[in-house]
Amino acid sequence: MHYAGFFGNDDLDAVHNASLRILEATGLRVQSAGARELLAGVGCSVDASRERIRIPAKVVERAMATIPPSFVFRGRDPAKDISIPEDRPAFATASSAPFVNDPKTGERRYATSRDIANIAHLVDASPGYDLFSISVLAEDSPPGQLSLSRFYPALKNCSKPVRSNTPSIKDLEAVLELGRLIAGGAEAYAERPFINHHYCPVISPLTMDLSSTESVIYLLERGLPVYGSIVPNAGMTSPMSLAGTLALGNAEFLALCVLMQAVRPGSPVIYAVLSTVADMRTGAYAPGAIETAMLQMGHSQLARRYGLPSGGYIGLSGAHQNDAQSGYETGMSATAALLGGADLFNTGGLLGSLLAFDFGKAVIDGEIALMLKRLARGMDPRDAAGCLGLIDEVGPGGAYIEQEHTAANMRSEAFLPRIATRDSFDGWTGAGSRDAARRAADEALRILGTRNEAAIGAEVDARIRKAFPGLVPGEAGL
Amino acid sequence: MHYAGFFGNDDLDAVHNASLRILEATGLRVQSAGARELLAGVGCSVDASRERIRIPAKVVERAMATIPPSFVFRGRDPAKDISIPEDRPAFATASSAPFVNDPKTGERRYATSRDIANIAHLVDASPGYDLFSISVLAEDSPPGQLSLSRFYPALKNCSKPVRSNTPSIKDLEAVLELGRLIAGGAEAYAERPFINHHYCPVISPLTMDLSSTESVIYLLERGLPVYGSIVPNAGMTSPMSLAGTLALGNAEFLALCVLMQAVRPGSPVIYAVLSTVADMRTGAYAPGAIETAMLQMGHSQLARRYGLPSGGYIGLSGAHQNDAQSGYETGMSATAALLGGADLFNTGGLLGSLLAFDFGKAVIDGEIALMLKRLARGMDPRDAAGCLGLIDEVGPGGAYIEQEHTAANMRSEAFLPRIATRDSFDGWTGAGSRDAARRAADEALRILGTRNEAAIGAEVDARIRKAFPGLVPGEAGL
Numbered sequence: 016m017h018y019a020g021f022f023g024n025d026d027l028d029a030v031h032n033a034s035l036r037i038l039e040a041t042g043l044r045v046q047s048a049g050a051r052e053l054l055a056g057v058g059c060s061v062d063a064s065r066e067r068i069r070i071p072a073k074v075v076e077r078a079m080a081t082i083p084p085s086f087v088f089r090g091r092d093p094a095k096d097i098s099i100p101e102d103r104p105a106f107a108t109a110s111s112a113p114f115v116n117d118p119k120t121g122e123r124r125y126a127t128s129r130d131i132a133n134i135a136h137l138v139d140a141s142p143g144y145d146l147f148s149i150s151v152l153a154e155d156s157p158p159g160q161l162s163l164s165r166f167y168p169a170l171k172n173c174s175k176p177v178r179s180n181t182p183s184i185k186d187l188e189a190v191l192e193l194g195r196l197i198a199g200g201a202e203a204y205a206e207r208p209f210i211n212h213h214y215c216p217v218i219s220p221l222t223m224d225l226s227s228t229e230s231v232i233y234l235l236e237r238g239l240p241v242y243g244s245i246v247p248n249a250g251m252t253s254p255m256s257l258a259g260t261l262a263l264g265n266a267e268f269l270a271l272c273v274l275m276q277a278v279r280p281g282s283p284v285i286y287a288v289l290s291t292v293a294d295m296r297t298g299a300y301a302p303g304a305i306e307t308a309m310l311q312m313g314h315s316q317l318a319r320r321y322g323l324p325s326g327g328y329i330g331l332s333g334a335h336q337n338d339a340q341s342g343y344e345t346g347m348s349a350t351a352a353l354l355g356g357a358d359l360f361n362t363g364g365l366l367g368s369l370l371a372f373d374f375g376k377a378v379i380d381g382e383i384a385l386m387l388k389r390l391a392r393g394m395d396p397r398d399a400a401g402c403l404g405l406i407d408e409v410g411p412g413g414a415y416i417e418q419e420h421t422a423a424n425m426r427s428e429a430f431l432p433r434i435a436t437r438d439s440f441d442g443w444t445g446a447g448s449r450d451a452a453r454r455a456a457d458e459a460l461r462i463l464g465t466r467n468e469a470a471i472g473a474e475v476d477a478r479i480r481k482a483f484p485g486l487v488p489g490e491a492g493l
Numbered sequence: 494m495h496y497a498g499f500f501g502n503d504d505l506d507a508v509h510n511a512s513l514r515i516l517e518a519t520g521l522r523v524q525s526a527g528a529r530e531l532l533a534g535v536g537c538s539v540d541a542s543r544e545r546i547r548i549p550a551k552v553v554e555r556a557m558a559t560i561p562p563s564f565v566f567r568g569r570d571p572a573k574d575i576s577i578p579e580d581r582p583a584f585a586t587a588s589s590a591p592f593v594n595d596p597k598t599g600e601r602r603y604a605t606s607r608d609i610a611n612i613a614h615l616v617d618a619s620p621g622y623d624l625f626s627i628s629v630l631a632e633d634s635p636p637g638q639l640s641l642s643r644f645y646p647a648l649k650n651c652s653k654p655v656r657s658n659t660p661s662i663k664d665l666e667a668v669l670e671l672g673r674l675i676a677g678g679a680e681a682y683a684e685r686p687f688i689n690h691h692y693c694p695v696i697s698p699l700t701m702d703l704s705s706t707e708s709v710i711y712l713l714e715r716g717l718p719v720y721g722s723i724v725p726n727a728g729m730t731s732p733m734s735l736a737g738t739l740a741l742g743n744a745e746f747l748a749l750c751v752l753m754q755a756v757r758p759g760s761p762v763i764y765a766v767l768s769t770v771a772d773m774r775t776g777a778y779a780p781g782a783i784e785t786a787m788l789q790m791g792h793s794q795l796a797r798r799y800g801l802p803s804g805g806y807i808g809l810s811g812a813h814q815n816d817a818q819s820g821y822e823t824g825m826s827a828t829a830a831l832l833g834g835a836d837l838f839n840t841g842g843l844l845g846s847l848l849a850f851d852f853g854k855a856v857i858d859g860e861i862a863l864m865l866k867r868l869a870r871g872m873d874p875r876d877a878a879g880c881l882g883l884i885d886e887v888g889p890g891g892a893y894i895e896q897e898h899t900a901a902n903m904r905s906e907a908f909l910p911r912i913a914t915r916d917s918f919d920g921w922t923g924a925g926s927r928d929a930a931r932r933a934a935d936e937a938l939r940i941l942g943t944r945n946e947a948a949i950g951a952e953v954d955a956r957i958r959k960a961f962p963g964l965v966p967g968e969a970g971l
Contacts, residue, residue: 019497019832026874033877037884044889067889123918221889251892255899255906257872259880295903298894299915305864306907308828309872333915335922339857340913340929342820347864350786350828354497367918379817386783386825394735394787396504399511402737406515411522411545411699414729416776421733425773428733429784435818437777437811440601440845444813451818 016393018356020316021309027320030258030313034266035072037221042069043270045223049232053277075269078276084322086242086283088146089209091197092174092469097145099285099324103358104391106384107146108138109328110179110361114371115151118459119493123371126151128164128487130372134364135172136491137374139469140462143363143381143388148213149179150364150372157485162186166193166210168489171476174469178211180227187212187230189483191239196479197471205238212241216274217267219245219252223274235278242285243271244327248300249310250293257292257306261313264288285359286318287327300368302331303344311348312355319356326352326359328369330380335367337376337452346383353387360384374463375455382434382455389430434458460493467491494871496834498794499787505798508736508791512744513550515699520547521748523701527710531755553747556754562800564720564761566624567687569675570652570947575623577763577802581836582869584862585624586616587806588657588839592849593629596937597971601849604629606642606965608850612842613650614969615855617947618940621841621862626691627657628842628850635963640664644671644688646967649954652947656689658705665690665708667961669717674957675949683716690719694752695745697723697730701752713756720763721749722805726778727788728771735770735784739791742766763837764796765805778846780809781822789826790833797834804830804837806847808858813845815854815930824861831865838862852941853933860912867908912936938971945969 022030045051045061045068055061058074087098088105097105115126118133130151138147149169156164162181169177170193181187190210198204212234214227227243234241245267247253253260268288275282290310294301301307311329318325330349334341349362362384364377405420415421434455436443449457470491480486500508522544523529529546533539536552565576566583575583593604596611608629616625627647634642640659647655648671659665668688676682690712692705705721712719723745725731731738746766753760768788772779779785789807796803808827812819827840840862842855883898893899912933914921927935948969958964 017495017498017501020495021871022874023495029874030877033881036878036881040881041885041888218890220884220887220891220893249893249907250899250903251894254876254880254883254893254896255902256876256880257906258874258876259883261872262877262880263884292907293894294907294909294915295894295899296909297915299917301907301915303913304907305867309868313872333913334929335914335918335926336928337817338928338930339815339817339820339854339933342817342822343824343857343861344820344913346821346824347828347861350825351832351868354829354832368915370918376817379821383821383825389783390787390829393499394739394791396500396507396736398732398734398736399508399740400514402732402734402740403511403514403518405732405737406698406741407519409698410519412696413698415698415727415732416729416771416773418733421728421773424733425728428735429727429770429772429779429782431772431774435781435811435822436813437772437775437779437846439777440813440848448813450814450816451812452816455817 019312019354021313022316027317030262030265030317031320033262034269035075037263037266038070038075038270039072041221042067043221043223046225047223047228050223050228050274054274057273057277070270070273074273078273079321081276081280082272082323083281083283086285086324088176088178088211089207090174090176091170091209093207095175097176099358104353104387105145105359106143106363107148107178107361108150108363108377109331109365109369110148110150112151112365112370112372116371116373118374118463125154126372127155128153128168128489131165132168132172132489132491133463134372135169136467137377137459137462139173139175141381143384144175146176146178147173148361149177155487160486162190163193163483164487166190167486170197171471171489172467172469172491176211178213180213181230183226184230184233187233193479196482197475208239212239214243215246216243217245217271219247219267220263221267232278235275235282242287244287244289247290248293249290250295257309260290260310264290264314265317284323286314286321286323286325288314289328290314301333302368303333303348305347308348308351311352311357315356324358326357328361329357330360330362331365331369333368337373337379337455341366341376345380349383349387353391374459375452378455378458379434379451382432385430463493497790497832499791500794505795508740508743508795509798511740512747513553515741515744516548516553516748517550519699520545521699521701524703525701525706528701528706528752532752535751535755548748548751552751556751557799559754559758560750560801561759561761564763564802566654566656566689567685568652568654569648569687571685573653575654577836582831582865583623583837584621584841585626585656585839586628586841586855587809587843587847588626588628590629590843590848590850594849594851596852596941603632604850605633606631606646606967609643610646610650610967610969611941612850613647614945615852615937615940617651617653619859621859624654624656625651626839627655633965638964640668641671641961642965644668645964648675649949649967650945650947650969654689656691658691659708661704662708662711665711671957674960675953686717690717692721693724694721695723695749697725697745698741699745710756713753713760720765722765722767725768726771727768728773735787738768738788742768742792743795762801764792764799764801764803766792767806768792779811780846781811781826783825786826786829789830789835793834802836804835806839807835808838808840809843809847811846815851815857815933819844819854823858827861827865831869852937853930856933856936857912857929860910863908941971
């Protein structure tokens with residue numbers, strides 16, 4: 016496929032050069048002393064008193080040259096590993112919402128570890144999803160088990176790759192111990208580290224924080240998979256200019272690459288700069304704005320210039336219900352990002368600007384994912400000549416429905432949806448006049464009512480529960 | 494902008510050559526004797542007994558060479574004329590639904606001429622729309638005034654370009670007389686023919702009909718604006734193969750070009766091949782299928798090969814309500830078509846696979862149109878360097894909200910929606926927890942409650958009503 020884009024090669028060079036200028040002239044504040052030391056070691060200038068580092072262009076170019084072209088997400092089940100960009104588009108849930116719309120009542124409440132178990136089951140059972148980014152927080156987490164209360168129900172109920180973050184090295188170490196228990200030992204886990212770590216080490220504008228940055232370094236030092244997202248917000252933390260925001264976000268990404276390659280040259284990365292715009296009437300975060308899609312297209316075009324996979328949070332919505340706005344904001348942004356070349360989509364399930372998970376929304380987004388996978392698959396131009404005999408045989412005024420060719424291709428050539436209605440008005444009213452939100456919520460309930468084929472074995476589970484006394488149950492179920 | 498596309502130049506040539514083969518080897522059935530005569534006159538072979546014509550490649554190439562690169566839609570108000578592709582993207586309503594959801598009760602019922610007047614007012618007042626394609630039929634049309642009952646309320650209440658069709662030459666002549674009465678005479682109308690005619694003269698597969706074909710010839714002979722749409726449906730009237738359907742639809746388009754250029758060389762056209770797929774589980778028409786978007790992208794890429802504007806019905810939905818499905822089907826298809834290079838979008842207002850008009854849906858689609866216009870406007874890469882001073886001044890950890898640059902650009906750089914909520918959950922519930930469908934329906938009622946600034950003058954109106962006794966009132970209002 017040829018991707019849509021706003022820029023020619025000269026334009027891309029101009030943005031890249033602006034980013035280099037930002038890194039050389041303005042630089043970043045780096046709060047971690049360890050990070051400053053690593054950056055100094057590869058040739059950055061460090062003003063320790065002001066925590067400011069500046070990065071020469073040649074240091075950036077040297078770091079970019081050592082990054083491999085792909086990033087692998089591993090699942091508990093190796094058959095579900097995915098690599099981007101090869102397996103593009105890869106669809107994931109969006110993550111870390113505090114609230115959930117209860118799957119039975121629809122009422123908004125704080126999310127719990129049981130919700131995580133149920134979402135894990137739903138993601139595992141939904142062919143649209145490739146990756147489970149842990150969608151919600153767990154209000155019921157016991158003291159000291161904040162991250163275990165999220166990763167345990169997720170890994171227990173989903174054999175696809177699981178992705179999330181931890182707030183501290185202590186939590187991170189507990190999660191890694193969980194991984195080793197599931198793998199059956201440290202060696203087995205080191206061979207296939209199937210927990211996919213993610214942080215936001217760069218806070219726009221131009222600041223590397225302490226805790227996330229040190230978690231990234233910790234993981235890279237041990238050869239474990241990790242990548243970072245950067246989220247400039249035009250008007251608040253970056254210029255109210257799309258190209259200006261691209262230049263800033265791109266500079267922040269390049270700085271993160273320099274740090275990551277300084278820790279371990281050859282570490283894979285994802286170009287996950289997820290720029291948005293603020294609605295300056297109120298200062299509101301607007302993830303569903305069309306400019307968010309445009310910024311993703313711009314970043315994906317820059318990622319291709321660097322030969323790197325791109326994407327992340329895209330296709331989100333400010334809607335509080337699974338309604339028309341939720342549909343068009345998600346659909347438009349995700350489609351634009353796909354055609355702009357993004358590889359990774361943390362799209363599924365969230366409403367209200369990332370504050371609430373909705374099971375029906377996750378089902379709809381799973382169907383949108385399948386539509387976009389069909390779009391990405393494209394079409395075979397050789398079919399044009401290949402159909403000449405058929406077209407001549409059917410002739411003017413003939414019917415293709417009777418042709419064997421039609422029966423043979425109807426399931427591969429066109430995606431057949433589960434949620435979208437194609438019934439007549441009478442057929443639809445006869446079936447209860449359910450809107451898409453209701454049909455999707457019903458489908459979620461149906462899936463959650465089935466046995467979870469991906470659930471972890473009892474023996475392994477007992478081992479985990481013994482190692483972590485007081486752990487949440489982690490069981491899916493309504 | 495660089496458009497997204499599935500094909501390289503060789504692929505486009507392959508589809509084009511397959512289309513030429515179809516026209517030469519299979520040919521079309523042409524039901525109009527006049528059309529057959531015109532086609533024979535430019536070098537087609539005609540088998541009159543079987544109404545079959547075959548078109549040599551050189552005849553096609555000769556016709557394509559005489560088509561101008563743009564198509565102009567004229568409005569009653571010359572300031573509202575639009576030309577594609579120059580003014581791309583041009584947004585219109587989709588048209589000719591038998592039903593309407595009543596703007597006050599939401600109940601589905603047969604549409605009337607008053608609905609057309611109200612929709613005309615809504616379209617005129619909505620900045621997202623450039624063109625009013627008459628959205629519904631009029632159940633209340635008096636005997637013999639089928640088309641007048643549609644064009645009169647439309648032209649009376651909308652000064653933007655109005656587009657529709659007529660079922661017969663008799664109806665067409667009445668509509669042209671209406672145009673002359675509004676213009677103030679035959680000469681004035683001939684100078685600015687502001688009724689934009691549209692037909693479906695080619696019925697897939699490979700059939701030119703009688704009535705629409707003769708209407709097209711009638712209009713072209715008089716130098717009046719007209720274009721045709723062609724709607725292959727994969728699995729029913731074209732191959733269950735996207736590229737096979739492209740080749741067939743493209744052949745049908747080329748045949749229509751040959752006919753139109755035979756009538757009047759230099760007549761402008763729109764590449765409006767609006768291929769869809771059938772859902773072969775039921776045979777249902779599926780305008781919201783992602784394959785419909787893919788086919789539009791393919792046709793738009795072919796249109797660019799020919800140097801012609803493209804587009805038409807795209808962004809439609811099978812949903813019966815203004816719900817999430819309606820949102821994502823419209824949003825995804827229209828976005829894909831825009832990034833695939835389509836210029837014209839007959840997107841707005843219809844639900845239920847083109848069977849019912851919904852005022853709230855039209856409002857939402859008007860907002861989607863504004864989002865896509867923002868997307869098409871792109872961004873200025875020179876901003877990247879232009880923001881370097883600002884980025885340095887704000888520095889690491891600074892705030893852009895305080896910058897004059899932000900205030901100066903917040904309205905031009907980011908689209909500020911009316912319908913999409915960006916409120917917090919508490920703000921949204923505090924304002925009544927209205928979903929997007931309700932907010933849009935309320936906005937439609939607000940617009941319909943305002944005075945229509947575009948309504949035609951009383952003197953002209955009296956002239957029209959005198960010329961056509963018994964004419965429907967044509968008044969907008971609830």
